[in-house]
Amino acid sequence: xxxxxxxxxxxxxxxRDLVLAMxxxxxxxxxxxxFVMVVSLFPLGVGPELAMLRKxxxxxxxxAALLASMLSLGRLFSADYLDGTLEQMMLAPQSLxxxxxxxMTAHWMVSGLPLVLMAPVLGLQFDxxxxxxxxxxxxxxxxxxxxxxxxxxxxxxxxGLRGGGVLLSLLVLPLxxxxxxxxxxxxxxxxxxxSIASHLSLLGALLLLALVFTPWVTAQALxxxxx
Amino acid sequence: MLEVSNLACxxxxxxxxxxLNFQLHLxxxxxxxxxxxxxxxxxLRTLCGFLMPDEGDIVWRGKSIxxxxxxxxxxxxxxxxxxxxxDELSALENLRISAGxxxxxxxxxxxxxxxxxxxxxxxxxxxxKVLSQGQRRRVALARLLVxxxxxxxxxEPLTALDxxxxxxxxxxxxxxxxxxxxxxxxxxxxxxxxxxxMRTLSLS
Numbered sequence: 001x002x003x004x005x006x007x008x009x010x011x012x013x014x015x016r017d018l019v020l021a022m023x024x025x026x027x028x029x030x031x032x033x034x035f036v037m038v039v040s041l042f043p044l045g046v047g048p049e050l051a052m053l054r055k056x057x058x059x060x061x062x063x064a065a066l067l068a069s070m071l072s073l074g075r076l077f078s079a080d081y082l083d084g085t086l087e088q089m090m091l092a093p094q095s096l097x098x099x100x101x102x103x104m105t106a107h108w109m110v111s112g113l114p115l116v117l118m119a120p121v122l123g124l125q126f127d128x129x130x131x132x133x134x135x136x137x138x139x140x141x142x143x144x145x146x147x148x149x150x151x152x153x154x155x156x157x158x159x160g161l162r163g164g165g166v167l168l169s170l171l172v173l174p175l176x177x178x179x180x181x182x183x184x185x186x187x188x189x190x191x192x193x194x195s196i197a198s199h200l201s202l203l204g205a206l207l208l209l210a211l212v213f214t215p216w217v218t219a220q221a222l223x224x225x226x227x
Numbered sequence: 228m229l230e231v232s233n234l235a236c237x238x239x240x241x242x243x244x245x246x247l248n249f250q251l252h253l254x255x256x257x258x259x260x261x262x263x264x265x266x267x268x269x270x271l272r273t274l275c276g277f278l279m280p281d282e283g284d285i286v287w288r289g290k291s292i293x294x295x296x297x298x299x300x301x302x303x304x305x306x307x308x309x310x311x312x313x314d315e316l317s318a319l320e321n322l323r324i325s326a327g328x329x330x331x332x333x334x335x336x337x338x339x340x341x342x343x344x345x346x347x348x349x350x351x352x353x354x355x356k357v358l359s360q361g362q363r364r365r366v367a368l369a370r371l372l373v374x375x376x377x378x379x380x381x382x383e384p385l386t387a388l389d390x391x392x393x394x395x396x397x398x399x400x401x402x403x404x405x406x407x408x409x410x411x412x413x414x415x416x417x418x419x420x421x422x423x424x425m426r427t428l429s430l431s
Contacts, residue, residue, distance in 0.1 A: 003330060003331065003332070004327055004330050004331065004332045008327075008332065009327065009328070009330075012324065012327045012328070013328075016324050019316070019320070020313060020315055020316070023315040023316075024315060079313075082309075083309055083310065083311060083312065083313065084307055084308075084309025084310060084311035085311045085313070085325075085328075087275075087277065087305065087307055087309065087311065088305075088311045088325060088328050088329065089328055090275075090276075090277065090300075091275060091276075091300045091303065091304075091305055091328075091329065092297075092300060092328045092329065092330065093297050093298075093300050093301030093329070093330040094297060094330070095297065099328075226277050227277065227278055227279065
């Protein structure tokens with residue numbers, strides 16, 4: 001028997017959540033399929049005019065990613081809450097924020113990362129240039145973790161509420177507006193030949209800010225929800 | 228070690244108990260008694276820090292548990308009504324993870340030995356969703372075997388257990404007390420620990 005360290009506990013939580021996600025693959029796939037469907041519906045509905053598709057591509061992809069990430073947020077803590085694992089996490093001899101960070105990371109790897117990897121294929125549907133797709137990927141890579149982290153606060157606050165899913169979206173979506181603005185802004189900037197540095201560095205700054213504050217805020221919200 | 232002074236707790240507008248005082252020292256065991264709804268579980272959850280008491284303080288080794296936080300949690304183990312096991316995971320994975328969360332890293336051999344002692348021989352690799360209610364409870368209780376916590380807080384540990392398992396839990400509690408551990412628990416079934424004075428706390 002060994003004492004576990006803080007890092008060991010973080011790895012344990014991430015690994016556990018990934019194993020659970022692999023055993024419940026349907027949950028992971030629904031997010032991804034939703035994303036692909038919503039994005040693919042736009043060219044069908046709007047028509048095949050390439051100039052217009054190119055113009056709306058970043059917005060559509062980002063909004064779809066935002067909505068898709070809302071789908072899986074409800075499950076972030078609810079299963080652990082219902083079967084009592086969350087109680088045990090609160091009694092862990094390490095900071096709850098650390099465990100929460102582990103859960104956020106696993107959530108992003110399961111629901112955010114697949115969207116990022118899928119985005120280039122979907123970008124082709126909109127006739128996006130290779131350069132624009134590159135910027136889109138970088139933006140999503142920086143932005144989707146923020147969605148997971150900010151979303152976790154909402155998930156913690158609405159834990160155990162009936163109809164919490166809708167309330168969760170109402171709480172979290174407004175907070176994600178800056179991510180949407182800078183994410184789409186970067187792609188539009190590269191399309192019109194402007195510098196992307198400001199947009200991406202702002203996204204990076206948001207990511208760092210979220211990384212520092214959201215685990216702690218989520219941990220506090222979980223404590224309130226457990227009372 | 229554990230001192231509770233002037234503790235008051237309420238759920239909603241209903242005052243469950245107030246002015247509660249007790250102390251628990253090394254090697255002591257205490258049963259919390261009371262009818263349904265008298266606040267037994269709330270008391271135990273307050274001891275875990277899940278519920279904020281209205282008044283009073285809980286002191287561990289001379290310091291309030293609010294201050295100690297993680298240092299206190301490293302020395303206590305809580306088993307509630309919920310088993311905290313995942314249906315998708317095997318008994319072995321469940322035990323290793325729940326031990327890991329409480330700060331103890333187990334290897335497969337140690338975990339299997341603990342599960343076998345809990346009477347789960349041959350079930351170690353099965354997903355817990357195919358186990359019976361009593362067997363799942365045994366998986367959860369296997370944490371008692373691998374924990375080095377001083378204070379055990381057990382909420383109805385005997386539910387869904389058969390006679391053999393109840394005897395085993397009594398044996399584990401006796402061993403824990405002999406190691407100078409402390410136990411505070413609730414139960415509606417008789418639980419006898421050989422050679423130990425059982426203190427009781429009645430909530431009304």
